[in-house]
Amino acid sequence: xxxxxxxxxxxxxxxxxxxxxxxxxxxxxxxxxxxxxxxxxxxxxxxxxxxxxxxxxxxxxxxxxxxxxxxxxxxxxxxxxxxxxxxxxxxxxxxxxxxxxxxxxxxxxxxxxxxxxxxxxxxxxxxxxxxxxxxxxxxxxxxxxxxxxxxxxxxxxxxxxxxxxxxxxxxxxxxxxxxxxxxxxxxxxxxxxxxxxxxxxxxxxxxxxxxxxxxxxxxxxxxxxxxxxxxxxxxxxxxxxxxxxxxxxxxxxxxxxxxxxxxxxxxxxxxxxxxxxxxxxxxxxxxxxxxxxxxxxxxxxxxxxxxxxxxxxxxxxxx
Amino acid sequence: xxxxxxxxxxxxxxxxxxxxxxxxxxxxxxxxxxxxxxxxxxxxxxxxxxxxxxxxxxxxxxxxxxxxxxxxxxxxxxxxxxxxxxxxxxxxxxxxxxxxxxxxxxxxxxxxxxxxxxxxxxxxxxxxxxxxxxxxxxxxxxxxxxxxxxxxxxxxxxxxxxxxxxxxxxxxxxxxxxxxxxxxxxxxxxxxxxxxxxxxxxxxxxxxxxxxxxxxxxxxxxxxxxxxxxxxxxxxxxxxxxxxxxxxxxxxxxxxxxxxxxxxxxxxxxxxxxxxxxxxxxxxxxxxxxxxxxxxxxxxxxxxxxxxxxxxxxxxxxx
DNA sequence: TTGTACGCGTTATCAA
DNA sequence: TTGATAACGCGTACAA
Numbered sequence: 001x002x003x004x005x006x007x008x009x010x011x012x013x014x015x016x017x018x019x020x021x022x023x024x025x026x027x028x029x030x031x032x033x034x035x036x037x038x039x040x041x042x043x044x045x046x047x048x049x050x051x052x053x054x055x056x057x058x059x060x061x062x063x064x065x066x067x068x069x070x071x072x073x074x075x076x077x078x079x080x081x082x083x084x085x086x087x088x089x090x091x092x093x094x095x096x097x098x099x100x101x102x103x104x105x106x107x108x109x110x111x112x113x114x115x116x117x118x119x120x121x122x123x124x125x126x127x128x129x130x131x132x133x134x135x136x137x138x139x140x141x142x143x144x145x146x147x148x149x150x151x152x153x154x155x156x157x158x159x160x161x162x163x164x165x166x167x168x169x170x171x172x173x174x175x176x177x178x179x180x181x182x183x184x185x186x187x188x189x190x191x192x193x194x195x196x197x198x199x200x201x202x203x204x205x206x207x208x209x210x211x212x213x214x215x216x217x218x219x220x221x222x223x224x225x226x227x228x229x230x231x232x233x234x235x236x237x238x239x240x241x242x243x244x245x246x247x248x249x250x251x252x253x254x255x256x257x258x259x260x261x262x263x264x265x266x267x268x269x270x271x272x273x274x275x276x277x278x279x280x281x282x283x284x285x286x287x288x289x290x291x292x293x294x295x296x297x298x299x300x301x302x303x304x305x306x307x308x309x310x311x312x313x314x315x316x317x318x319x
Numbered sequence: 320x321x322x323x324x325x326x327x328x329x330x331x332x333x334x335x336x337x338x339x340x341x342x343x344x345x346x347x348x349x350x351x352x353x354x355x356x357x358x359x360x361x362x363x364x365x366x367x368x369x370x371x372x373x374x375x376x377x378x379x380x381x382x383x384x385x386x387x388x389x390x391x392x393x394x395x396x397x398x399x400x401x402x403x404x405x406x407x408x409x410x411x412x413x414x415x416x417x418x419x420x421x422x423x424x425x426x427x428x429x430x431x432x433x434x435x436x437x438x439x440x441x442x443x444x445x446x447x448x449x450x451x452x453x454x455x456x457x458x459x460x461x462x463x464x465x466x467x468x469x470x471x472x473x474x475x476x477x478x479x480x481x482x483x484x485x486x487x488x489x490x491x492x493x494x495x496x497x498x499x500x501x502x503x504x505x506x507x508x509x510x511x512x513x514x515x516x517x518x519x520x521x522x523x524x525x526x527x528x529x530x531x532x533x534x535x536x537x538x539x540x541x542x543x544x545x546x547x548x549x550x551x552x553x554x555x556x557x558x559x560x561x562x563x564x565x566x567x568x569x570x571x572x573x574x575x576x577x578x579x580x581x582x583x584x585x586x587x588x589x590x591x592x593x594x595x596x597x598x599x600x601x602x603x604x605x606x607x608x609x610x611x612x613x614x615x616x617x618x619x620x621x622x623x624x625x626x627x628x629x630x631x632x633x634x635x636x637x638x
Numbered sequence: 639t640t641g642t643a644c645g646c647g648t649t650a651t652c653a654a
Numbered sequence: 655t656t657g658a659t660a661a662c663g664c665g666t667a668c669a670a
Contacts, residue, residue, distance in 0.1 A: 019664065020665095048662085054367070054370050054648090055665050070398065085416035096413045264524070267526070335656070338648065338650095347655075370646070370648040
């Protein structure tokens with residue numbers, strides 16, 4: 001592999017000129033710059049990341065903590081990871097993945113953390129390197145997330161437009177900001193339309209919502225749309241309704257949230273609030289690298305607007 | 320962060336002695352070793368990975384290529400990744416993830432590649448660093464994988480034991496070794512039991528097998544078990560049969576392959592060949608690091624035995 | 639604007 | 655068995 005010195009020789013300059021062409025190009029004459037670039041091209045020069053890291057007192061490593069049990073979540077994280085990886089790769093950073101299976105060891109330049117719950121914020125606050133969270137929080141950490149409230153508001157507005165007379169929210173039984181925001185989106189839309197609100201909450205398993213439908217089938221009335229806080233919950237609702245050959249989407253509408261995987265196996269496919277997970281991964285990484293470069297300055301939040309992906313589980317009258 | 324020199328001072332020895340305690344402990348007197356360890360403990364010494372990488376002419380980076388479209392695969396890769404990450408973290412390696420979204424850049428010490436198809440082997444062969452594949456292949460690459468043949472054989476044997484009179488294989492329509500092996504496992508079991516074989520093949524989408532059942536319901540006969548090459552295919556079969564209120568598992572049995580995620584939302588849960596994905600990730604990484612350490616020597620293959628996870632989609636008579 | 643000297647933390651080599 | 659020295663590739667400080 002070619003080094004700085006090799007390029008310097010080839011271009012008849014000193015190492016430092018080559019280094020400057022890379023890091024402070026404004027300090028070098030255009031003529032020299034050209035011949036240095038030419039030499040770099042000829043030798044296919046790539047900076048040695050380890051040497052850069054050593055001299056800059058950095059590691060070029062980002063740690064990604066996934067605090068949730070991955071087996072019970074949609075394949076959500078793989079897309080996030082792909083987004084993160086794209087940015088990191090471009091900037092010559094690499095990744096260490098920390099899960100329940102392996103504990104932390106060694107240094108890094110910064111952290112991306114996701115799946116955190118209440119009790120986690122304390123130790124996260126004590127980390128000595130820049131942190132960006134993936135997931136809404138109200139503890140003043142920089143974060144990226146879907147705009148949860150807006151997403152559910154869009155979903156609820158759509159259900160209203162489609163003329164469902166009863167619109168109920170199927171929430172997740174967790175006391176976390178993302179859930180509060182999703183419920184708030186539902187409440188806001190319902191208030192605007194002066195409709196009555198009903199919120200049920202379940203742990204995030206499809207069989208729980210399926211059971212719910214089966215136990216309460218007798219009391220359900222047609223022309224209802226269920227706005228669900230996850231595709232899992234939505235999937236269970238659909239399955240329960242299908243058991244009674246309910247007329248979806250005419251008598252019952254279903255809207256989910258996530259739009260990652262589950263939908264590929266649902267019949268009919270579920271209308272869902274589609275999160276831009278890959279893009280969010282990118283943004284997380286960008287935010288973190290910017291934070292590192294700036295010496296740890298707060299970067300604020302990045303909330304991307306999801307899209308409502310319309311499918312067969314809701315009426316689709318042109319309005 | 321404490322360095323070698325700090326530890327050396329604290330222990331009243333030279334840097335080299337400390338370095339040797341780490342890398343060639345047999346060359347150091349026990350007494351010195353003890354005081355060096357004590358100093359390392361006191362100062363919470365951690366080797367500087369960048370410096371090690373620089374002097375050893377390595378990068379401490381492994382690249383993971385996922386050549387498949389992740390959105391259409393089960394959340395399979397996250398478990399693989401967790402396994403890989405565990406081993407890499409322990410050995411102070413970090414990861415770069417290469418997918419369809421980002422192209423390769425910069426150096427590394429070795430590759431783990433998965434999701435490859437026919438045409439990929441040529442460029443893989445030309446890589447200049449050690450490679451381990453995750454996925455059976457017949458091109459002489461080192462690899463880790465489930466023992467696909469044995470897994471399906473176990474599944475088929477079980478179906479036979481449960482007394483299903485007709486046992487059909489629902490395969491994936493791909494010309495890849497893992498599929499050949501799974502079909503071979505079915506064939507082998509059927510031959511041993513002198514039963515007639517039927518193999519259908521579909522692209523790996525649940526709606527295709529669901530459609531198949533719906534179109535052919537009239538011609539199906541009870542007492543049949545479907546051995547499927549993936550949980551997706553199995554999921555579609557179950558869904559199709561459910562449409563006709565078929566009696567599962569009495570009249571129809573279903574066995575899938577993978578056991579990752581899909582099963583959490585199936586009713587009844589599907590009996591499946593459970594792959595030890597996390598463990599396989601570990602092994603992949605171990606194999607690759609061993610290969611790197613040995614200067615690139617072939618490591619052979621590692622085929623782990625899956626377990627048959629028995630659930631409600633097959634009869635369960637004590638035999 | 640360009641070049642020289644030095645140091646980052648570690649390991650291999652060779653001498654003691 | 656242990657220590658001094660040089661080297662890995664790069665960037666900063668300073669000198670020219």
